[in-house]
Amino acid sequence: MTARAERRAAPKPARIPRATKGPLRVPGDRPPYSADEGRRLAIRADLLDFTADPGWETPGDASPGLRWRPDHWLLIEQGRIAGVQREAPDATWPTEDHRGRLLLPGFIDTHVHMPQLEVIASYGTALLDWLETYTFPAELRYADPQVCAAGASRFLDALLAHGTTSAVVFPTVHKASAEALFAAAEARGMRVIAGKCLMDRHAPPALTDTLQSAERDSVELIERWHGRARLAYAHTVRFAPTSTDAQLALAGRLLAAYPGTYMQTHVAEHRDELRWVAELFPSARSYLDVYDREGLIGARSVLAHGIWLDDADRALLARHGAQIAHSPSSNLFLGSGLMDWRATEAAGTSVSLASDVGGGTSLSMWRTMADAYKVQAMRGERLSAWKALHAATRGAAVALGLEREIGSFDVGCVADLALWQYAAGPVDAVRDAAATSLHERLFALMTLGDERNLLASYVAGRSSYVAA
Ligand SMILES: [Zn+2]
Numbered sequence: 330m331t332a333r334a335e336r337r338a339a340p341k342p343a344r345i346p347r348a349t350k351g352p353l354r355v356p357g358d359r360p361p362y363s364a365d366e367g368r369r370l371a372i373r374a375d376l377l378d379f380t381a382d383p384g385w386e387t388p389g390d391a392s393p394g395l396r397w398r399p400d401h402w403l404l405i406e407q408g409r410i411a412g413v414q415r416e417a418p419d420a421t422w423p424t425e426d427h428r429g430r431l432l433l434p435g436f437i438d439t440h441v442h443m444p445q446l447e448v449i450a451s452y453g454t455a456l457l458d459w460l461e462t463y464t465f466p467a468e469l470r471y472a473d474p475q476v477c478a479a480g481a482s483r484f485l486d487a488l489l490a491h492g493t494t495s496a497v498v499f500p501t502v503h504k505a506s507a508e509a510l511f512a513a514a515e516a517r518g519m520r521v522i523a524g525k526c527l528m529d530r531h532a533p534p535a536l537t538d539t540l541q542s543a544e545r546d547s548v549e550l551i552e553r554w555h556g557r558a559r560l561a562y563a564h565t566v567r568f569a570p571t572s573t574d575a576q577l578a579l580a581g582r583l584l585a586a587y588p589g590t591y592m593q594t595h596v597a598e599h600r601d602e603l604r605w606v607a608e609l610f611p612s613a614r615s616y617l618d619v620y621d622r623e624g625l626i627g628a629r630s631v632l633a634h635g636i637w638l639d640d641a642d643r644a645l646l647a648r649h650g651a652q653i654a655h656s657p658s659s660n661l662f663l664g665s666g667l668m669d670w671r672a673t674e675a676a677g678t679s680v681s682l683a684s685d686v687g688g689g690t691s692l693s694m695w696r697t698m699a700d701a702y703k704v705q706a707m708r709g710e711r712l713s714a715w716k717a718l719h720a721a722t723r724g725a726a727v728a729l730g731l732e733r734e735i736g737s738f739d740v741g742c743v744a745d746l747a748l749w750q751y752a753a754g755p756v757d758a759v760r761d762a763a764a765t766s767l768h769e770r771l772f773a774l775m776t777l778g779d780e781r782n783l784l785a786s787y788v789a790g791r792s793s794y795v796a797a
Pocket of ligand 1: 440441442595633685688
């Protein structure tokens with residue numbers, strides 16, 4: 330049966346209820362988080378963030394978009410950034426003096442799988458057999474709500490212990506896994522975008538939903554969690570092969586019916602996957618077209634990988650304002666391919682950075698950036714520390730429509746921060762001491778650094794992780 334005929338034959342899904350409690354809040358339109366009236370904190374450190382994309386030019390210490398304020402004070406009031414100044418604040422301010430340390434906006438990981446810490450660093454497979462051999466068995470355990478609760482807490486605490494304060498996350502097909510993730514994120518005050526996985530075929534029976542259960546669970550989760558605290562719902566299509574046409578169409582209708590919700594999925598990761606998608610959806614022009622024809626590509630669509638796209642695909646993404654979550658560590662580990670960052674961006678599509686754990690081998694965004702540099706080097710390009718850091722902070726925030734909330738030290742943003750030491754061991758200490766420019770220093774940190782360099786994470790100005 331052709332995809333079109335299959336779609337015609339599919340049972341008509343139930344009507345999608347519209348939200349009944351007035352207009353849904355659109356997360357990021359104005360940051361909703363405002364705890365602890367009057368709470369203040371001033372942090373002294375070297376402040377580095379971005380006001381714009383620094384581009385691909387040869388990096389300098391005064392590159393466009395780079396905002397470098399060494400030995401400054403960041404002022405935080407009510408969980409938000411109130412200002413930056415050179416002089417110490419008056420005695421009414423509680424202070425933390427971290428002079429000689431680096432303060433960055435908390436990292437934003439735009440594609441990561443909550444249940445896959447258990448399968449990170451698993452040997453010997455490419456994408457499709459990796460799913461079968463390692464991932465699906467691990468995800469089966471999330472049928473148990475207790476496993477979900479423990480897994481969600483462990484996962485978010487691990488993100489914070491890597492300096493990542495915001496993430497776009499895949500839980501599992503189980504509604505309880507999304508519930509647990511949202512609850513754990515709310516308890517930590519974190520900005521998390523997630524939703525239950527949609528997968529109604531080509532997976533173990535215990536890991537599949539149905540059209541009816543997918544719709545019911547999604548609607549219940551959206552009405553309970555979307556716009557609450559700092560959370561947003563993402564219609565989470567695992568990838569085209571694990572959803573029927575009817576389920577893809579359902580996801581498209583849900584995306585249209587609930588303003589401010591996101592869509593996340595995988596696209597064009599591995600060539601074997603591409604061949605399978607072409608067999609399953611023979612009438613689609615391309616892998617991306619499978620999603621586009623169901624209305625799944627929009628300004629809030631986050632597509633992981635995007636390695637094997639053509640110019641028409643890239644133009645389509647740009648037209649809709651969708652973004653590619655570049656996952657270089659995963660792409661190298663699974664042997665998937667080398668993403669063409671410059672062509673993607675030249676077409677007008679945003680590129681953010683993602684760990685894609687457990688295909689990726691580290692939650693550290695420093696390591697992700699270092700792998701991105703190596704992927705681009707294989708393509709004959711040079712990724713500067715500025716370009717990489719921008720993609721992991723303000724660039725991701727802009728692509729998600731959240732630049733007024735996260736990703737920079739702009740006044741009014743929520744104070745999601747990470748405090749780093751420039752060197753954490755004997756080798757990077759030698760390299761750091763030898764650096765003669767700011768970019769050289771930060772590039773060495775990007776290449777050699779990881780979570781061992783992290784001293785503390787803050788969520789909304791509150792300490793959320795302190796290195797032992
Ligand atoms: Zn993934």
